[in-house]
Amino acid sequence: MEEYVAFHRAINVSGTKIIKMVHLKQMFEDMGLKNVSTYIQSGNVYFETTKLSNATLSNKIEKHLQKELGFEVETMVRTIDELQSIADKDPYKKIDDDGNAVVYLGFLSEEPAKVQQELLSSFNSEIDECTIKGKEIYILRYRDKGKAKFENKLIESKLKVKCTTRNRKTLYKLLELYNN
Secondary structure (H helix, E strand, C coil): CEEEEEEECCCCECCECCCCHHHHHHHHHHCCCEEEEEECCCCEEEEEECCCCHHHHHHHHHHHHHHHHCCCCCEEEEEHHHHHHHHHCCCCCCCCCCCCEEEEEEEECCCCCHHHHHHHHCCCCCCEEEEEECCEEEEEEEHHHCCCCCCHHHHHHHHCCCEEEEEHHHHHHHHHHHCC
8 A cells, every 4th residue: 555645726725615624534535545534624635545646646536526526626646755755855944934934835736847947936036936846846935025926826827737835844744644
C-alpha cells in the first residue's frame, strides 16, 4: 500500500463549496481507499491504496466528488514521500514563519512550461516572491511590506495550471502525523 494526501482546491472557503470533513472521509472510503483521515477543514485527506499515478488518483477522486457533490473539486495528490521531498527542497526553509514572514506551498496540477514559470517569477518583489520546483510553488510573504501578489488567481492565470495553496506549517503537520 502507498500513502497519499489529496489536497482539494477551493473548498470551505468564504462559505462556498462546503464539505464536512466527515462526509469527505466517507466519500474516500466509498471509493475503496483505506485508512482515510482528514486534517483541518481545507480538505487535506490522507489515504492508502495500491500504487497508482498521482494523476490517475486525482482524476478518480475528482470524478467521484463531482458525482456525489454536484460540483467540481480540483484535487492534487502527492505521496507522503513526495511531501517529504517537497519539505526538503524548500528554498525558504531557513526562514522561520514568524507571523510576518510566512511561507506557503502551492500544489500544482502539473509542471508548468518554463516560459510560464519565468512570467510568474517576474512578479517577485520585496513583498512576496516565489520559486517553482516541478509541480510545486514555494511562496515567501512579508506581511508588513504590503499586499501580496501571489494569490491563486495570479498563479493559475500566469502558469496556466490549477493550484491549491497551503501554509508550510500544514505540510509539516501532515508529515508529523503520517510519516512512519
